[in-house]
Amino acid sequence: MEAHLAFLIRCLEEDAAVAHEASRRDATYVAGGAHWVWEETRTDRECELDPVTQEFVGEDHRAGTVSLRSREQFDVGPWELSQFAIGSAEEVAVSVGLHILRHDPASVLADIEAKQDILRTHERLSNGGRSACQRCWPARCEILIMVRAYRERPGYPGDAPER
Numbered sequence: 001m002e003a004h005l006a007f008l009i010r011c012l013e014e015d016a017a018v019a020h021e022a023s024r025r026d027a028t029y030v031a032g033g034a035h036w037v038w039e040e041t042r043t044d045r046e047c048e049l050d051p052v053t054q055e056f057v058g059e060d061h062r063a064g065t066v067s068l069r070s071r072e073q074f075d076v077g078p079w080e081l082s083q084f085a086i087g088s089a090e091e092v093a094v095s096v097g098l099h100i101l102r103h104d105p106a107s108v109l110a111d112i113e114a115k116q117d118i119l120r121t122h123e124r125l126s127n128g129g130r131s132a133c134q135r136c137w138p139a140r141c142e143i144l145i146m147v148r149a150y151r152e153r154p155g156y157p158g159d160a161p162e163r
């Protein structure tokens, strides 16, 4: 239980650090994470993404290229500019474009925060992680199930044995 808990805490902290780092323009960060949108490069118009009628992001504008930008604006000298997460892209499949938007830094950080809240309720009740969680006892602690989502990460402690 202790190894799984420590592993999960580390994964969430690493993901939060990555999402935070992906939420800046130069040295200015977006607290809580950037919200990304696809925009048509030439007109700066936001692209609507419809996987039924479009193959590629920007087809609604017959766009040549699109860019992935933050909704948040940054003060850049006389202008306000977005973060350009991807400056210019062509033929981004709509399904991939949607996936990226659903996993923008703001969404990832909100998800991590919720998981950390869940973790704390189990952690607090598990005698510092050494013994079985009293919240879940006598069943298997749900944290051991949550850990499985990170099984492809280095250091995965393995599936916890059934008891």
Ligand SMILES: [Zn+2]
Pocket: 122, 133, 134, 135, 136, 137, 140, 141, 142, 143
């Ligand atoms: Zn538990």
